Each structure stands twice: as C-alpha cells, then as structure tokens.
Amino acid sequence: MTLGFEDVLNGDPQRFATIAVRWDELAATVAAQREQWQAQVHGALGEQKWQGAAADLARGHIDTVGQSFAGHEQNLRQVSAVLRRSATGFADAQAALDEVRQQAANLGLVIGQDGSVAVDPAQALTAPPNPQAMQDVANRIGTAIQSANTADQQAASALDALAPGGPGTAPLTSPSSTTAPSPQAAVSKDLPPGAPAPGSDPKAVKQWWDTLSLDEKRRTADKYPYYVGSTNGIPSAARDYANRQVLDDLIANTKDEEKRKGLLKLRQNLGPGPGFPEKDIPDPGDPQHPPKLLLNVNTDGTGHMIVATGNPDSAHNVVTWVPGMGTKLNEQNADWATGIPGNIYNQTVGKDHGGSTAVIAWMDYDAPPDVGGAAFADQAKAAAPHLADFERGLNATHNPGDDPHSVLLGHSYGSSVVGETANALHGQGGLSALGVDDVIAVGSPGMDVWNAKDLGVKDGHVFASRAALDPIALSMNQMGVGAHLLDPTDPKFGAHVFDSGTGGNPQDAHGSYFVSTESLTNMSDIIRGDYGKVH
Known part of the structure; x- marks a missing residue:
C-alpha cells in the first residue's frame, strides 16, 4: 500500500513509539525470565552435584535453551528500535507537510484531499496565480509524502526480516552469532541539522539543545x-x-x-x-x-x-x-x-x-x-x-x-x-x-x-x-x-x-x-x- 496525502496528514506516529515501549517491556520480561530460569535450573545442578556423560548432555541442552531466550530478547529489542525509527521518520514527514500547508496558505493556495494544489477561489481575483510558487508547493508535498512512504517501506522490510526465520533474526540457538541484522544498519551516525560539530564546547551544545x-x-x-x-x-x-x-x-x-x-x-x-x-x-x-x-x-x-x-x-x-x-x-x-x-x-x-x-x-x-x-x-x-x-x-x-x-x-x-x-x-x-x-x-x-x-x-x-x-x-x-x-x-x-x-x-x-x-x-x-x- 502506498501512502497518500491524507494518510500522512492524519497518521499517528506516536502510536509506533508507544508500541515500541511495549516491545521493550516484553524484551525485559524475557530477560528476567532467562536469568531466573538459569539461576533455578543451571545453578541448581552445580558442578559437583551431578557429573558424567548424562550431566554434560543435560547442561548442553540447558545452555541451548538459555541461548534461545537471549535470541528472542535480542529480536524483540530490534523490533522496538525499528518502530522508533519509523515513528521518527513519519513524524518528520508530517512536520514537513505542516510547513508546506502553511506556505500554501500564505500564498493564497489550497491543497486538495489528494494533495493537488490550486488557487484559493476566495483570493483568485486579488491574488493572481503564480505557477512557479504552485509548482514549488506541489514538489514539497511530493517530497514529504515520499519521505513518509520511505520510512514506512523501510520499517516493513525490517520487520519482515525480523519475522521468525527472517534474514534479520538472531539465530535462536546462537545469540553470539556475529551476523549483522539488516534492520539495525538504518541507525544514523550523521550530524543532526544545525547541531554543533562533535568536540564543540559543551556550553554551545547545551545552548543548541x-x-x-x-x-x-x-x-x-x-x-x-x-x-x-x-x-x-x-x-x-x-x-x-x-x-x-x-x-x-x-x-x-x-x-x-x-x-x-x-x-x-x-x-x-x-x-x-x-x-x-x-x-x-x-x-x-x-x-x-x-x-x-x-x-x-x-x-x-x-x-x-x-x-x-x-x-x-x-x-x-x-x-x-x-x-x-x-x-x-x-x-x-x-x-x-x-x-x-x-x-x-x-x-x-x-x-x-x-x-x-x-x-x-x-x-x-x-x-x-x-x-x-x-x-x-x-x-x-x-x-x-x-x-x-x-x-x-x-x-x-x-x-x-x-x-x-x-x-x-x-x-x-x-x-x-x-x-x-x-x-x-x-x-x-x-x-x-x-x-x-x-x-x-x-x-x-x-x-x-x-x-x-x-x-x-x-x-x-x-x-x-x-x-x-x-x-x-x-x-x-x-x-x-x-x-x-x-x-x-x-x-x-x-x-x-x-x-x-x-x-x-x-x-x-x-x-x-x-x-x-x-x-x-x-x-x-x-x-x-x-x-x-x-x-
């Protein structure tokens, strides 16, 4: 599904952020269960209480189950990170759309439900149409809608990769795998617009913040x-x-x-x-x-x-x-x-x-x-x-x-x-x-x-x-x-x-x-x- 003008305008990115918190809570629950399980099962066996081939096999199985817990926890946290980035990308697109709507109003233009741009009939006689301004507004609307769609598509791809068996999931029996899941690569290491460069005086950074x-x-x-x-x-x-x-x-x-x-x-x-x-x-x-x-x-x-x-x-x-x-x-x-x-x-x-x-x-x-x-x-x-x-x-x-x-x-x-x-x-x-x-x-x-x-x-x-x-x-x-x-x-x-x-x-x-x-x-x-x- 491709998002349109009204989809972006009326969307609620905060819902994604709220859901991300729930995934974090679920991950924390899994982590707590893993620690409790290991303490009660693995700890109870002890090295001196049970020895031999059967004990070694049992401990190996216990370790595998513990690793499975850790793999689930990692995947849950990755879902949360994807949702947060999606919420931020969508909110940025909405903010850009709000700015262009204000620009259109100042120019005597109206935006239709499909994102089309026209001269406001109430101002048509006093403010003749400016084709260049209309085109600029239309371009900015298109850019904002495209940004929202990009954020949506990236999130869909990342979540699909994290589905059971997907390429982005951590192997449930081997959380120590060094394979880099594709969703995490989207975390930006860039400088925020207008922010002081790294190494700047902390006072200047605080003033900007x-x-x-x-x-x-x-x-x-x-x-x-x-x-x-x-x-x-x-x-x-x-x-x-x-x-x-x-x-x-x-x-x-x-x-x-x-x-x-x-x-x-x-x-x-x-x-x-x-x-x-x-x-x-x-x-x-x-x-x-x-x-x-x-x-x-x-x-x-x-x-x-x-x-x-x-x-x-x-x-x-x-x-x-x-x-x-x-x-x-x-x-x-x-x-x-x-x-x-x-x-x-x-x-x-x-x-x-x-x-x-x-x-x-x-x-x-x-x-x-x-x-x-x-x-x-x-x-x-x-x-x-x-x-x-x-x-x-x-x-x-x-x-x-x-x-x-x-x-x-x-x-x-x-x-x-x-x-x-x-x-x-x-x-x-x-x-x-x-x-x-x-x-x-x-x-x-x-x-x-x-x-x-x-x-x-x-x-x-x-x-x-x-x-x-x-x-x-x-x-x-x-x-x-x-x-x-x-x-x-x-x-x-x-x-x-x-x-x-x-x-x-x-x-x-x-x-x-x-x-x-x-x-x-x-x-x-x-x-x-x-x-x-x-x-």
Missing part, C-alpha cells in the same frame, strides 16, 4: 542516537535514552566476541530504560533506587562506556571514577561499571545519610592492558582531553540552581589519568578549571605530578590511600618515586592520607578499595564533604 522543543529533542534522539548519546553538553537522561538504542545497534553489529559479550552484560546490568524524558532533568525519585544512565558506549579501540548511578545533572555530589589498567569493553568491566559505583553510592547515601549523589564509571579511554604498558604515561595523556571535556559537559548540563560538589576519583592508573588531566590544564588553573572540588587517589602508582598543589584544587582537598598489602607499593623505590613520579601517600606529596585497611591479602588488596569498609567509609565522607570524619 535548549532551542529544541520536547518533540524535536525526542525526534533528534531517535534519528541521531549516536550523536545525542556521545555528545557532551546534552543532558544525561536524553543521552541515556539515545545510548540504549546505540547499545542495541552495537550488539547486533559487533563481530568482536569479547566486546559483544560486554555489550550484552552491560544491557543486562542497566535493565529497561524509562523512555524519553519529559524534561531535561527528570525528578530524582527514590534515592534508595537510583537510575542507571548510559552516558556513552562505543566499540572503538578497546571499547568504551560511561555509566552513571544516579543522575549527575540533578545530584549535588557528583563523583567521576576513573579506573586503571585493563579497563575495556568486556563482561567483567561491564559488571564493574555498575557494581563499583553502586557500592560507592550506597555507602555515601545509605539509609541514614540521605543526600543527593551520582557516581560515574568513566571508562572512555584505551587503558594499558598490562603492567608493562602501565609504566608509561602515553595513554593517560591521550585520555586527559576526553576526561576534561566530559567534566565540562557535566557542568553544562547540571541543574543551574545548584553548585555541585565535584569529585574526581582515580584508581591505579586511573589516578595517573587524573594527574595528566591537571597537567593539560596547567595554564588554566588545573582541575579547578573543570569545577573539581576534591581529588581522591587510591592504589596509585603516581599521578604524574610531584605535589598535590600541582593538581590545581584547594589546599587540603587532595586525598590518597593505599591498602597495606597492595603490591602497587613495589612500583616505587625507597624514595617513594616510580614511573609516575611521587607516591601520593608520601608525606612530601602533601595529600590527606586516609586508611584503607590491609586489603585482605596481596592478591586482592589492589582491588579492595571499593569493598573495604575502611576505604569506602572514608571515601563516602569525602564525597559528602564530611572532611572531619576522614581518618
């Missing part, structure tokens, strides 16, 4: 999710909405198995999204159940992601945690991206503390893969401008009625990234130029600066700690100096050194800072600004 109506913002996020999701200066809730579409697209098209598993784990950990926000900064909600917002995701280099626990645009205490060596897009880091900020958040907010806090896992750089690479500052220097721009973006989108308490928390090589960011801003006042109030370094090999003052925050607002059994101490010589200069816990550095306990044992101590009662308690006191409690 503020010129858009709510409907325009929603359509832009649906049509250009890669731009909206990755651009600093666009509010966090809108970036999360866009990045969930990007995440689905990457899952469908990523061939690198490690990255793809990381993407799937990330989507599982995030849970279902809330839909497009009705305002730039949604109401905070229950602090005991903070939102998880996906602020960036891509498969460039080693793969990157930024995940916030709590909304940094509305929270007063905003923590950016920069992890170190081995950070990349895989299952383990996807767990850390939500789990570690969750630990910090829960300790900071707690049942008795209250407060308004957001903790961000900033995994947006190519970290050294091993100790040998971590001995050099090259990757920390390369990460510095990206971390600085992200922090500027947080400032641009934060609630203008609040002066946030900004904390940079670097773990291991991540503390070197924080230090190199300060070095890059040396002529501008260091980290204070980004609005950073406090710096925390834990398990640090050095921050590529010699003194806390070099970081550019107020005296007494640089904090450092090392667990007693953390082997990172072996990277320093007897003078406390290593490849990344002076140990931040050395008295000569000038940081406020706090207790992180022993770390349990040398094997676990380097990663103990986010599970240790001592370190988490002290860090949460710093984050809340309760400096007198830090010990």
Whole structure:
C-alpha cells in the first residue's frame, strides 16, 4: 500500500513509539525470565552435584535453551528500535507537510484531499496565480509524502526480516552469532541539522539543545542516537535514552566476541530504560533506587562506556571514577561499571545519610592492558582531553540552581589519568578549571605530578590511600618515586592520607578499595564533604 496525502496528514506516529515501549517491556520480561530460569535450573545442578556423560548432555541442552531466550530478547529489542525509527521518520514527514500547508496558505493556495494544489477561489481575483510558487508547493508535498512512504517501506522490510526465520533474526540457538541484522544498519551516525560539530564546547551544545522543543529533542534522539548519546553538553537522561538504542545497534553489529559479550552484560546490568524524558532533568525519585544512565558506549579501540548511578545533572555530589589498567569493553568491566559505583553510592547515601549523589564509571579511554604498558604515561595523556571535556559537559548540563560538589576519583592508573588531566590544564588553573572540588587517589602508582598543589584544587582537598598489602607499593623505590613520579601517600606529596585497611591479602588488596569498609567509609565522607570524619 502506498501512502497518500491524507494518510500522512492524519497518521499517528506516536502510536509506533508507544508500541515500541511495549516491545521493550516484553524484551525485559524475557530477560528476567532467562536469568531466573538459569539461576533455578543451571545453578541448581552445580558442578559437583551431578557429573558424567548424562550431566554434560543435560547442561548442553540447558545452555541451548538459555541461548534461545537471549535470541528472542535480542529480536524483540530490534523490533522496538525499528518502530522508533519509523515513528521518527513519519513524524518528520508530517512536520514537513505542516510547513508546506502553511506556505500554501500564505500564498493564497489550497491543497486538495489528494494533495493537488490550486488557487484559493476566495483570493483568485486579488491574488493572481503564480505557477512557479504552485509548482514549488506541489514538489514539497511530493517530497514529504515520499519521505513518509520511505520510512514506512523501510520499517516493513525490517520487520519482515525480523519475522521468525527472517534474514534479520538472531539465530535462536546462537545469540553470539556475529551476523549483522539488516534492520539495525538504518541507525544514523550523521550530524543532526544545525547541531554543533562533535568536540564543540559543551556550553554551545547545551545552548543548541535548549532551542529544541520536547518533540524535536525526542525526534533528534531517535534519528541521531549516536550523536545525542556521545555528545557532551546534552543532558544525561536524553543521552541515556539515545545510548540504549546505540547499545542495541552495537550488539547486533559487533563481530568482536569479547566486546559483544560486554555489550550484552552491560544491557543486562542497566535493565529497561524509562523512555524519553519529559524534561531535561527528570525528578530524582527514590534515592534508595537510583537510575542507571548510559552516558556513552562505543566499540572503538578497546571499547568504551560511561555509566552513571544516579543522575549527575540533578545530584549535588557528583563523583567521576576513573579506573586503571585493563579497563575495556568486556563482561567483567561491564559488571564493574555498575557494581563499583553502586557500592560507592550506597555507602555515601545509605539509609541514614540521605543526600543527593551520582557516581560515574568513566571508562572512555584505551587503558594499558598490562603492567608493562602501565609504566608509561602515553595513554593517560591521550585520555586527559576526553576526561576534561566530559567534566565540562557535566557542568553544562547540571541543574543551574545548584553548585555541585565535584569529585574526581582515580584508581591505579586511573589516578595517573587524573594527574595528566591537571597537567593539560596547567595554564588554566588545573582541575579547578573543570569545577573539581576534591581529588581522591587510591592504589596509585603516581599521578604524574610531584605535589598535590600541582593538581590545581584547594589546599587540603587532595586525598590518597593505599591498602597495606597492595603490591602497587613495589612500583616505587625507597624514595617513594616510580614511573609516575611521587607516591601520593608520601608525606612530601602533601595529600590527606586516609586508611584503607590491609586489603585482605596481596592478591586482592589492589582491588579492595571499593569493598573495604575502611576505604569506602572514608571515601563516602569525602564525597559528602564530611572532611572531619576522614581518618
């Protein structure tokens, strides 16, 4: 069926968006059922409870059924993405048709039910017909109708491909297949019309975003999710909405198995999204159940992601945690991206503390893969401008009625990234130029600066700690100096050194800072600004 003038004029694209939400909910239900089924069936068997050939066959069958669940979930989410893009394309065509109808009225023309253009009889005597103007209006009507038909045909083809057995469906017994489904290729990576170029000042991006109506913002996020999701200066809730579409697209098209598993784990950990926000900064909600917002995701280099626990645009205490060596897009880091900020958040907010806090896992750089690479500052220097721009973006989108308490928390090589960011801003006042109030370094090999003052925050607002059994101490010589200069816990550095306990044992101590009662308690006191409690 070909759509005509009245079909486009009277269509309701919002129905597609509403149906897309229902498909998302169905996908989330399937995902929850899969997790419950695996826990109850696969987990109940255990490796020690049942062994032998029959046990191996049973477990193989169980894995196949679990993969079938995952395949269904992926296909359901792809249907949702197709419906959203169709709604956006149809709405754009309607908007173009509304504009040309207004143009026709201004020119004294009328448009018939079939889209034909004629002179308004009421104005025929006073306004002689202008053939060129009539042709221009007719051309614009034709273009709008064609755009609506294109959106409709693309959606029909994509949905047909996703029908059972269609070429776009994920094989139900092998969700790890790297075949790229055709519907997902339609996600645009282009620049929205009139939008600032990537890398522009986040303030300029926010100014542009503020010129858009709510409907325009929603359509832009649906049509250009890669731009909206990755651009600093666009509010966090809108970036999360866009990045969930990007995440689905990457899952469908990523061939690198490690990255793809990381993407799937990330989507599982995030849970279902809330839909497009009705305002730039949604109401905070229950602090005991903070939102998880996906602020960036891509498969460039080693793969990157930024995940916030709590909304940094509305929270007063905003923590950016920069992890170190081995950070990349895989299952383990996807767990850390939500789990570690969750630990910090829960300790900071707690049942008795209250407060308004957001903790961000900033995994947006190519970290050294091993100790040998971590001995050099090259990757920390390369990460510095990206971390600085992200922090500027947080400032641009934060609630203008609040002066946030900004904390940079670097773990291991991540503390070197924080230090190199300060070095890059040396002529501008260091980290204070980004609005950073406090710096925390834990398990640090050095921050590529010699003194806390070099970081550019107020005296007494640089904090450092090392667990007693953390082997990172072996990277320093007897003078406390290593490849990344002076140990931040050395008295000569000038940081406020706090207790992180022993770390349990040398094997676990380097990663103990986010599970240790001592370190988490002290860090949460710093984050809340309760400096007198830090010990």
